[in-house]
């Protein structure tokens with residue numbers, strides 16, 4: 001077996017158009033920009049799910065979220081790629097703190113080391129498991145969450161942000177202690193510290209996954225990072241107003257361009273914050289792996305900044321959520337194609353990793369390896385791209401809960417959206433309407449009919465008894481020759 005390693009870095013809710021590599025006017029992430037110059041940037045990468053559970057299910061299983069039993073929790077029959085790596089003798093290390101990706105949701109499978117912050121999760125459905133310590137933490141947390149008491153206390157404390165950033169920088173291990181009280185737990189210094197300490201000691205082929213939550217709302221970056229991308233800071237009271245009032249209850253306010261600009265400054269500063277720590281990880285990677293290492297940097301989904309009347313990343317499936325950054329750096333390959341414009345999907349990442357190690361890609365994987373693209377070879381063009389999730393009244397639903405299907409299909413410059421709850425359909429011609437503002441549903445009846453065919457055929461696949469054997473059959477059931485999209 002070749003001595004190869006893969007490092008997957010995922011940054012929750014990172015929009016590509018807030019990075020210079022995707023023509024953003026600010027350089028929010030200078031260290032990332034410098035590192036990815038060694039590899040390929042994918043200018044048209046899309047997620048198959050608009051929020052964490054559906055997106056990560058697609059990334060880890062290379063199967064669309066609705067198929068093979070759903071996506072949250074991951075059904076155990078849905079193989080995730082770390083299982084394949086482990087079976088083939090690769091050491092696997094994962095660290096994240098997104099509650100949707102924990103052991104409870106079956107993401108731990110195939111990992112030799114899996115740090116997910118789960119030990120702080122109160123398991124309300126398992127009362128017998130509660131020990132006194134867990135119980136007291138649970139009630140303390142509940143108390144602090146009462147009317148947002150903790151946040152109000154912290155925001156009200158002068159210099160809190162300075163103290164927080166000082167503590168985070170100097171004593172990353174304090175995260176373990178504060179973990180139960182903060183909504184978003186492991187922060188960038190903690191994750192980078194854990195990962196770099198491990199990498200320094202480890203010396204064999206490996207797969208490492210590090211997920212960063214800092215760019216995820218609420219946006220409350222250290223002032224230093226705000227000042228790195230903007231000429232003035234935003235005071236804590238205003239940050240609190242933006243994060244807790246505007247972001248959560250936009251209907252109460254007139255969303256002015258000034259409000260949007262300020263939110264974006266805070267968001268950009270969070271990107272800058274993560275980037276300032278990624279610097280250490282990139283330095284170590286380059287020092288440790290002079291060759292035979294594939295580094296993939298991506299996001300699970302984007303973030304809405306009121307383009308279509310939404311904030312956050314739930315309840316809609318527009319491109320501000322579906323477009324993701326994707327960089328692949330093949331260390332040791334100096335001839336990598338720098339810019340790749342092919343439309344690629346998050347389900348392509350698992351086969352890419354398996355392919356790079358040289359293992360055979362399971363038949364159940366719906367994505368394709370991107371290794372040929374970065375090496376200048378071509379791959380067959382995807383006919384269409386499906387992204388999907390469950391939601392109800394704009395709130396994400398896992399498949400165990402009662403939710404409605406929200407789906408988009410993209411093909412040859414067109415995009416179709418179906419919202420089951422309101423039986424709503426939208427059709428956009430992205431080539432002339434990239435912002436998805438002009439619904440052509442009544443004008444393009446032929447196109448609509450074609451998209452409905454694909455949609456219905458896809459929904460039929462969901463109900464197939466043995467999905468694993470029927471996936472490919474169901475796909476070939478669609479007669480592409482007669483679909484002119």
Ligand SMILES: [Zn+2]
Nearest residue numbers: 012013052300
């Ligand atoms: Zn996410």
